[in-house]
Amino acid sequence: MADIVRKRVVAVEGPTIRERLQAMDDSAVVTAFLGGEERAFSELVTRYQTRLLNFVYRTIGDREKAEDLVQEVFIRVYRHLHRFDRSKKFSTWVYTIASNLAKNELRNRSRNPLVLFQTVQKNFQDEDRPLQFEDTTARPDDMYRKRHLREIVEESVAKLPEHHRNVFILRELEGKSYEEIAEITECNLGTVKSRLNRARNSFAEIIAPYVD
Amino acid sequence: MDCREFCEQHVAYVDDTLAGIELVRMQRHIAECESCAKHDAKIRRALLLFRNLPSIEPSADFSQRLEARIRECQTDHIMAASQRNLRYGAVAATLASIVMLGYIGTTLYERAATPRDLLMPPVVATLPEPELMPITTSTPAIVTSVSAGLSIFPAALFAEQAPVRFAHSKLELTDYTR
Numbered sequence: 001m002a003d004i005v006r007k008r009v010v011a012v013e014g015p016t017i018r019e020r021l022q023a024m025d026d027s028a029v030v031t032a033f034l035g036g037e038e039r040a041f042s043e044l045v046t047r048y049q050t051r052l053l054n055f056v057y058r059t060i061g062d063r064e065k066a067e068d069l070v071q072e073v074f075i076r077v078y079r080h081l082h083r084f085d086r087s088k089k090f091s092t093w094v095y096t097i098a099s100n101l102a103k104n105e106l107r108n109r110s111r112n113p114l115v116l117f118q119t120v121q122k123n124f125q126d127e128d129r130p131l132q133f134e135d136t137t138a139r140p141d142d143m144y145r146k147r148h149l150r151e152i153v154e155e156s157v158a159k160l161p162e163h164h165r166n167v168f169i170l171r172e173l174e175g176k177s178y179e180e181i182a183e184i185t186e187c188n189l190g191t192v193k194s195r196l197n198r199a200r201n202s203f204a205e206i207i208a209p210y211v212d
Numbered sequence: 213m214d215c216r217e218f219c220e221q222h223v224a225y226v227d228d229t230l231a232g233i234e235l236v237r238m239q240r241h242i243a244e245c246e247s248c249a250k251h252d253a254k255i256r257r258a259l260l261l262f263r264n265l266p267s268i269e270p271s272a273d274f275s276q277r278l279e280a281r282i283r284e285c286q287t288d289h290i291m292a293a294s295q296r297n298l299r300y301g302a303v304a305a306t307l308a309s310i311v312m313l314g315y316i317g318t319t320l321y322e323r324a325a326t327p328r329d330l331l332m333p334p335v336v337a338t339l340p341e342p343e344l345m346p347i348t349t350s351t352p353a354i355v356t357s358v359s360a361g362l363s364i365f366p367a368a369l370f371a372e373q374a375p376v377r378f379a380h381s382k383l384e385l386t387d388y389t390r
Contacts, residue, residue, distance in 0.1 A: 045275070050267060050268075050269060050270060053268060053269075053270050057268055063268065067271060067274060071274070071278050153261050153265055154265070171227075172259055172263055197219075197222065200255050203262065204257075204258035207258050
């Protein structure tokens with residue numbers, strides 16, 4: 001059905017289409033895509049690729065795999081957008097897909113004990129450090145301290161139980177509301193608050209010896 | 213407010229979602245309880261560290277790889293659609309064949325089941341010549357067996373061929389004055 005609709009090319013043409021799409025909210029961009037405007041999908045990718053990558057990376061701790069999973073999220077969005085219930089928030093839907101994929105990845109990994117969260121994460125940090133940490137004006141010991149601190153923080157997050165970590169990242173990194181987290185993780189509101197409280201306490205306990 | 217209640221409401225306190233009165237009670241408790249104040253500070257400091265983790269960016273070829281996969285997706289979709297159409301066509305043709313075969317089978321069966329018309333030699337029936345019986349009526353008359361409704365001329369012709377029966381009669385005068 002959506003394919004038929006998609007073939008009907010929207011009459012919006014011209015150089016301002018990207019600007020118009022940028023000005024639209026998610027729901028309007030989704031509508032434009034379903035109306036046949038293929039560039040609307042690129043707009044959705046632009047909006048969510050970094051956020052989803054960070055979310056998945058913080059959840060599974062493997063950058064390469066996180067990129068693959070985010071690509072998979074967008075493929076699924078492309079294929080099934082016509083089934084998306086537009087009375088709900090697009091961001092919640094897309095995070096739900098990402099969360100489920102990340103959960104599956106962790107489940108598969110737990111069946112294969114050779115791949116460990118920390119191992120993967122350390123390899124990435126040693127070989128593929130982000131550019132923002134290559135500040136040449138900073139003193140080497142500062143850079144070391146920064147990198148060391150980041151490692152500690154990421155390792156501390158990785159030590160949280162999976163269901164606590166998921167809620168913790170959605171709240172602290174993505175700034176999702178309790179209700180959205182409940183929808184994404186398919187838990188009730190009370191469970192979300194309880195998990196968030198425990199995750200915060202655990203994280204603070206784990207990291208306290210390094211920062212005090 | 214006791215420490216237990218403080219810990220229960222701490223999530224909402226950190227997220228600044230407490231109602232005014234509750235917020236004031238939490239603040240008052242922190243001012244009074246050193247342990248809870250420490251706990252609050254520890255949580256906030258840890259969260260600050262986590263929230264300030266540097267964001268990672270997608271690799272340079274991320275978009276290209278995604279576009280390639282989307283194109284594959286489109287091709288697969290088109291192929292799947294054409295295969296689906298072919299499948300529907302095949303199903304429709306099969307159904308039509310089944311219906312046709314069914315019809316043909318039923319027709320043949322009906323023909324085999326119903327007995328054919330018996331072919332017999334034609335039977336020629338002859339009407340036996342009626343026996344001439346004398347008319348014994350009291351009033352003598354000449355009676356012909358010419359059917360009514362014919363015009364006079366053919367009736368006259370047929371009258372010639374029709375058997376004529378004569379009745380023996382005796383004519384008498386009738387007096388109507390009586």
